[in-house]
Structure formats: C-alpha cells, structure tokens
Amino acid sequence: MENKSKTAAFRAADVLLILMMILPIVAGWVLKALFTPESEGIAIKGALIYLSVHAPIQDFVLTEAQVNSWLVMISVTGLCLYLTHGIRARVATKRQYIAEWIVEKAEGLIKENMDGYFDGFAPFIAAMLALSAFSSLLSLTGLFAPTSDLNVVAGWAILTFALITYYKMKCGPLVYCKSFGEPVGFLAPLNIISEFATPVSMAFRHYGNILSGSVISVLIAAGLQGLSSAVLGHLPGFIGEFPLFRIGIPAVLSIYFDVFSGLLQAYIFAMLTMLYVSGAFPADEYARRHSAKTAEK
C-alpha cells in the first residue's frame, strides 16, 4: 500500500491536530491579556488568579499555573496524536521516525535505570518528562511557567511519593513497617523524616531552579531597562523611551535559564522518580516470595 498523495481527510485531521497544539497557547495569551491588571512596569509576580469560588473551609482558587498546566497537557496530547497520526508498519514517514525515536529513548532510559520488573513504566516516565519539559518551556512563549509555582510541582512530587509507598508495600505492610527499623531500631524517627523529605526536596528542587531562573531574568530585564533609560533618557520623544539594551540580551540568558535549566530539571525529576521508585521496591524479597508461591502450585 503506497499512497504518496495524502487524502483530504488525512490533511484535515493533520490541521486539526496542529491547531490542538497551538490553540492552547493562544488561549493562554488571551486569558493572560484579559486578566493582567494595568501594567506597573517590570515586576516579579506570582501566578495570576483567574477565578475564586467560595468554599466552606478555604476559597477554591483557580490560578494561572493550574490553567497553564492543563493547556500544556492538551498541547502535548495534540503533539503526540500528530506524531502518531497515520503511522504504518511498512512505509515510515518522517514524523513516525520521531515518534519511534522518542519511544525507544524512553524505553532505553527505563532499561538502564530500573529493575526488569518496571518495564511498563516507560509511558509514565515519558509523560512526566514531556509535561515537565514543556511546562518549563512555556515561559518562552511569554506565559507563566506552571513549574515555577510550588503547588504544581508539589502535586507531581506527591504522585511520586504515592508510587514509592505503593512499591514499598508490595510485600505486605509488615515488610514495609520493618523497613523503617533498619539498620537499627532506634533510627526509625529519622527514617520516617527522610521518607517525607523525599517529596519535599523533589518539589523544592524543581520549583526553586525554575523560579530562580525567572527571578534572575526579571531582575536583569529591569536592570537593562534602567541602563537604557540612563543612556538614552535625556534624548527627546520616542528615542528617550527606547529599551535599547533589552533587545536580544535577555534572550541569551533565557537560553540557559529557560531552555537548558528547564530541560535539565525535567530530566532530573524523571531520573529521581525512576531511582526512588526502583529503589523502594524490595526486589529480592519479592522474587523470593514469588518463587515460593509458584513452587507451592
């Protein structure tokens, strides 16, 4: 089956999927433009609040971070559907190569860092990587990066914590409780603290890195604004307000703070998730029990 010329329906679906990738970002711009208060110059701000609903215990607040992370999810879904659209076994297309490369890399990462028991983990880790990376890269489009809000990253860290606890419980609650008394019984409080320190440190690491990058970017932009108004300020009219030094220079910094740091943190978050989850799984004990069970039968 060799149809070089694509049908109209195929093309229409392609256009729809590309729109699914781009429209969320446009929606983010529109929302931001609607809700940003009258500008007060360059300032370091948290997430904008889009909606606040009265609830009995605490007000339910819908912030920019939540909305943007949903937009990123839709966008990434569109990207995945686009890459796998029209995938065939025999004749490979360009996008199929990209999709296959991504899947192979994710599976290779899992094989390298986790037990054989966790082979099915590749989709989860790849999803986490993609979400984290694209959330950090969202700041390149001028929107608020969801990863520079602690709540978003803390949610992911709690997910990792739940996974860690689930795999520690694999051999029953008794083995789980016993693992706190190692190597000596009186160290149990320390073990419990270090159990809770894992998600806290993961959340703070990701959030701190992205936030510090955006704070430094804002400070440098403000500094360059001041410098250009000091140099050009005494000139009349439009030239006096021209932000000369703000052209291009902040972009160089954003290569490090937005692109490199964001991708590195995504990789590190996924890597630590893999290491912690596979380290939490009592592989020897599980294998022993499994072989005992099969021997019984």
Added chain:
Amino acid sequence: MLELAIGIILGACALGAGTAMIAGIGPGIGEGNAVAKACEAIGRQPECRGQVTTTMLMGCAVAETTGLYALVIAILLIFVAPGRLVNILMENVGK
C-alpha cells in the same frame, strides 16, 4: 513610630534573606568539586564521557538542594513575609 516599625520589619526581612543565602556557598563548593572530579574522570577515560556527565549532573542536582532550600526561604522573606508582618502589625497597633 509606625513608620519606624515598618522600616525595621522590611530591613530585617532583607537582612534575613541575605543571610539565608550564605547557604549558597556549600553547594557552590560541592558542585565545583563534583565537576572537577568529573573532568578528571573524562580525562582518564574519554570513552565514558556520556555516563560521567549524566551522573555528574544528577549529583549536582542533589547537592544543589540545600542551596535551593535557602533560596526558597530568601524568596519567602522578600516577597511574602513583609506583607504578612506589616498586616499583623497594623492589626495589633495601628488601628
């Protein structure tokens, strides 16, 4: 009097933030050591370059954590604490 109190609050918050960031020294030295050793390792065994770099980045990220705790505290002290403390002051004193 109220102005003085607010001034003390703002100044103390700024000083606290600056002092908290002394913690940045530790990760700086630690990461420097890690990168130096990684360079040595790559010099000895250039074929292991990829693995050494990955491991080094992981180690750096973990070593960075204490510095980032300090950073979070400093950011809280700069952006969150002054407003809250001034609010508390206003509630209690300046009615």
